[in-house]
Amino acid sequence: MNVTVDEEKCCGAGQCVLLAPEVFDQRDDDGVVVLLSPEPAEEHHAAVREAAAVCPAAAIGVR
Amino acid sequence: MSVRDQVLDYPIPNDAALDPPAEWAELRSTCPVAHVRLPSGDQATLLTRYDDVRAVLADPRFTRRLTAPDAARLSAEGGSVFSGEFAQIIPDGGEEHQHWRRLVGRWFTAKRMAALRPRMARIAEDLVDELVERGAPADLKAGLGFPLPVFVICEMLGVPADDRERFSYWSDTLLNLTRYGQDEIEAAQGEFFAYMSDLLAAKRREPGEDLLSELIAVGGPEDGGLSDLQILVTGMGLLVAGHETTANMIGKMVAMLLADRTRWESLLADPSLIRTAVEESLRLDSNSGFGLPRYLREETEVSGTVLPRGTTVVCSMAAANRDEDVFDAAGEMDLRRSPNPHLAFGAGAHSCLGQALARTELQVVLEVLLRRLPSLELAVPVAELERVEGLAVGGLATVPVRW
Numbered sequence: 001m002n003v004t005v006d007e008e009k010c011c012g013a014g015q016c017v018l019l020a021p022e023v024f025d026q027r028d029d030d031g032v033v034v035l036l037s038p039e040p041a042e043e044h045h046a047a048v049r050e051a052a053a054v055c056p057a058a059a060i061g062v063r
Numbered sequence: 064m065s066v067r068d069q070v071l072d073y074p075i076p077n078d079a080a081l082d083p084p085a086e087w088a089e090l091r092s093t094c095p096v097a098h099v100r101l102p103s104g105d106q107a108t109l110l111t112r113y114d115d116v117r118a119v120l121a122d123p124r125f126t127r128r129l130t131a132p133d134a135a136r137l138s139a140e141g142g143s144v145f146s147g148e149f150a151q152i153i154p155d156g157g158e159e160h161q162h163w164r165r166l167v168g169r170w171f172t173a174k175r176m177a178a179l180r181p182r183m184a185r186i187a188e189d190l191v192d193e194l195v196e197r198g199a200p201a202d203l204k205a206g207l208g209f210p211l212p213v214f215v216i217c218e219m220l221g222v223p224a225d226d227r228e229r230f231s232y233w234s235d236t237l238l239n240l241t242r243y244g245q246d247e248i249e250a251a252q253g254e255f256f257a258y259m260s261d262l263l264a265a266k267r268r269e270p271g272e273d274l275l276s277e278l279i280a281v282g283g284p285e286d287g288g289l290s291d292l293q294i295l296v297t298g299m300g301l302l303v304a305g306h307e308t309t310a311n312m313i314g315k316m317v318a319m320l321l322a323d324r325t326r327w328e329s330l331l332a333d334p335s336l337i338r339t340a341v342e343e344s345l346r347l348d349s350n351s352g353f354g355l356p357r358y359l360r361e362e363t364e365v366s367g368t369v370l371p372r373g374t375t376v377v378c379s380m381a382a383a384n385r386d387e388d389v390f391d392a393a394g395e396m397d398l399r400r401s402p403n404p405h406l407a408f409g410a411g412a413h414s415c416l417g418q419a420l421a422r423t424e425l426q427v428v429l430e431v432l433l434r435r436l437p438s439l440e441l442a443v444p445v446a447e448l449e450r451v452e453g454l455a456v457g458g459l460a461t462v463p464v465r466w
């Protein structure tokens with residue numbers, strides 16, 4: 001799995017971090033998404049797909 | 064007559080406290096771009112399909128400039144949370160809005176919320192203690208739903224919670240669509256403004272460790288911060304947004320889960336469902352309020368219908384959240400539904416800034432209630448629950464419970 005994030009679009013809602021904290025984080029100074037793991041381990045795939053589906057800014061890509 | 068041939072009154076009248084009006088399903092399937100008449104008498108275009116609502120909310124051509132001369136007025140009285148001058152002081156879109164959002168957003172990250180969680184649980188426990196002490200039956204909304212989010216947002220902003228009765232009233236008038244007269248609204252806004260100015264002056268003299276003090280500390284626009292007026296309006300906005308919406312949602316969520324007590328029992332048996340149960344309550348909330356109005360600055364097409372420039376669109380997220388094309392068994396409450404990309408918090412660049420906070424508060428309330436009051440049940444039949452009318456944010460008047 002290959003994950004991308006679009007910092008420009010991200011509105012800092014933090015949904016991704018709530019769902020997959022091993023894969024996503026947010027910058028402390030403005031809440032913008034930080035991708036911790038562009039190629040997450042198998043066990044996180046379901047959570048990452050869910051994060052991509054619910055991200056309000058459609059800022060997460062999964063391939 | 065079908066919904067296609069008439070101009071519907073909006074909000075669509077609905078007596079049922081928890082169920083949606085029958086018109087939603089009909090609108091989605093036969094008339095996704097509908098003509099409606101607002102309380103002011105002005106006409107607008109109502110969207111009810113998931114894909115349309117999501118696309119419009121994320122599209123910057125649909126602006127929040129409801130003060131434009133040809134935009135529909137929502138209520139006859141004028142000033143509301145959507146169209147008041149206050150709403151225009153926070154940048155509406157583009158880079159300026161993003162700048163504002165990121166300055167304030169650092170306070171609302173998932174990590175910050177995780178750190179606040181034990182404190183929220185403490186507050187909820189104390190409120191439940193008080194409920195138990197006073198005895199059943201009790202109004203869950205007054206006893207827990209309202210005070211919890213108020214205490215939390217007051218602590219974050221550094222606002223004395225003792226003043227909560229006052230800003231509860233101010234926020235009621237700001238969110239008003241039909242309930243208050245223009246004089247009352249203006250007087251309340253003036254008092255709220257003066258209150259916030261005094262509070263900010265005190266923080267300038269003696270900064271605390273709160274959101275408002277830190278916004279002041281960043282400096283003015285020349286230092287990459289906000290103007291004094293923007294800080295003031297941000298403070299007012301967060302105080303209003305931070306309590307009315309979540310407070311009502313706590314009451315509605317608990318009512319939905321108790322309306323069919325097998326739901327409550329599933330949660331008791333498996334508390335790991337709390338997270339998805341909160342999302343499903345947000346999705347199924349049929350009483351979420353007015354929806355989101357947008358003003359169209361250029362001609363655009365939605366679902367095959369051309370909307371001329373100057374159109375005022377109302378997005379019904381609650382109707383969109385029940386769209387069968389997107390959600391399987393959309394009318395059913397499925398506490399395990401996942402993923403659940405509902406639109407209760409909007410979508411796109413303006414999507415709710417406080418959603419991590421709201422979610423955490425809702426989860427904490429459920430955790431604490433399930434643990435402390437497992438025998439909780441509604442103290443009146445569902446049919447007797449009453450909606451609050453006239454506010455931009457929907458809610459139940461009271462949520463009578465016993466345990």
Ligand code: HEM
Nearest residue numbers: 301304305308309312407408409413414415416417420421
């Ligand atoms: C269940 C509770 C809540 C619901 C259903 C809710 C819903 C919404 C919705 C639908 C929007 C989008 C407005 C638009 O697009 O024009 C919004 C925006 C916003 N919400 Fe919430 N909200 C809730 C709780 C909160 C809380 C707790 C706060 C924080 C204190 C908050 C602060 C905000 C702010 C500041 C915005 C404006 C964001 C912007 O324009 O960029 N909300 N909310």
Ligand code: SF4
Nearest residue numbers: 010011013014016055
């Ligand atoms: S869920 Fe989307 S908008 Fe929210 S922080 Fe993650 S990437 Fe950004």
